[in-house]
Amino acid sequence: MSRRRIIPMRFLRLPAVLGFTAALVALGAPAAIAVPASSGATSFDYDTCFPQGDGSTFCARGTTTENFTVTPSGSMTLSYHNNGTTTYTGVEGCTDSTSNRTSINYLLTPDATQAYHVTDRSRSTLTCFGANKTCTLTTVFTLANGVVRVDRQNGTCTPV
Secondary structure, X not given: OEEEEOOOOOOOOHHHHHHHHHHHHHHOHHHHOOOOOEEEEEEXXXXXXXXXXXXXXXXXXXXXXXXXXXXXXXXXXEEEEXXXXXXXXXXXXXXXXXXXXXXXXXXXXXXXXXXXXXXXXXXEEEEEOOEEEEXXXXXXXXXXXXXXXXXXXXXXXXXX
16 A cells, blocks of 8 residues: 555535546446556545635645455446544634544446445534534445435434
């Protein structure tokens, strides 16, 4: 496994994942991507902050691992795993800290996207004006052969 440092544009969330998959299907994914038979896993570490114009700061830190393989039959698998944290320090002393674990797996055939599975878990703590709120959100989504097999979201926040 090779490691290199990059700066991510943004974290994937379910709408972005669905948009990416739709684009792959529209482009005829396997025909649109030319890769070697097995490229192996690649990890990207990121740690960067972006000062905002209003005096606040957004920071992201974590590791993303991607693995792309092609079988002799022409089917492909793409796995994406991210484990990271983001922090936002706002004006007036408000902060938001989120830890996130995302796992996305695609099965692609020469004709279309056959299946994909997304698991996204995040835990956010917002502190503002002396009050704290912690929220946990889990999203699990599976599409196989054009049929939604699993579509589950749950979230809780304390205090309410």
